Amino acid sequence: MRTEIYDHFHPDERDYVDRASEWISHAGANHRQKLTDFLDPRQQYILETLAAKEDKVTIRVDGGYEASERKRALIAPDYSYLDNEDMGIQVLAISSDDHKIATLGHGDYLGAMLGLGIKRGKIGDIHVLDDGCHILVASEISDFITLHLQQVHRVHVWTELLPPESLRTKEVTLELLNLSVASLRLDGIASDVYKLSRSKILAPIRAGRCRVNWKVEENPSASLKAGDVISIQGFGRFKVIETDGMTKKGRFRVKIGKFA
Known part of the structure; x- marks a missing residue:
């Protein structure tokens, strides 16, 4: 049975599939709730796919606000009512009187958090604001963060914990690129987006x-389509916004949104 489950997922996902399966099994058999760390959309999909095969559990996912990307999941016996359950999410508000805070980016804030020894799973969405940052964090480590986070990329900061309803969000800005590519292959589009030769993009x-x-x-020739979100470690993320026909020379017109 486990082999059949593995067939649907990438080999690198097997450890997570095992853990998610155990969460679901224990919730149904032992009548106990399980609150996960923040999960990315792929992990959420895997968990919900596995839970759909088990009629003894119910699941709620929540990231602190409706449009969240990273969410915590609460797994419970099927008779549970989860709408009013505490999802263990708080807003970490970061501010400073140093004007350099306006120059900080997503990576600076994430790096400062990880530098405290905090696991990525304890951190939800990060909203970089003009005057600081609002970060969704797991309640169980929130006090630790406020005690120890005093600097972000050499900028001295203050922190405050707020309820999720006090979250300030900022719409993600994308750098728009209009490309003309020979094909919709992953390696071809990625090399144009990151301005690297195709040989250099193959390695990662x-x-x-x-x-x-x-x-x-891992397949460089994988075909991309509108709506796909691509990330390459060390290079950043981009989204295929649309594919808009072909040029007279037979090349594909592609509109890309590159995350700042």
Whole structure:
């Protein structure tokens, strides 16, 4: 049975599949709730797919606000009512009187958090604001963060914990690129987006450092389509916004949104 489950997922996902399966099994058999860390969309999909095969559990996913990307999941026996359950999410508000805070980006804040020894799973969505940052965090480590986070990329900061309803969000800005590519292959589009030769983009893809829609993709010739979100470790993320026909020379017109 476990082999059949594995057939549907990438080999790199097997450890997570095992853990998710155990969460579901224990919730149904032992009548106990399980609150997960923050999960990316791919992990959420895997968990919900596995739970759909088990009629003894119910699941709620929540990231602190409706449009969240990263969410915590609450797994419980099927008779449970989860709408009013505490999902263990707080807003970490970061501010400073140093004007340099306006120059900080997503990576600076994430790096400062990880530098405290905090696991990525305890951190939800990060919203970089003009005057600081609001980060969704797991309640169980929130006090630790406020005690120890005093600096972000050499900028001294203050922190405050707020309820999720006090979250300030900022719409993601994308750098728009209009490309003309020979094909819709992953390696071809990625090399144009990152301005690298195709040979240099092959290494991270084949090394398993590329994800398409949060799923590991090691095939450089994989075809991309509108709506796909691609990330390559060390290079950033981009989204295929649309494919808009072909040029007279037979090349594909592609509109790309590159995450700042």
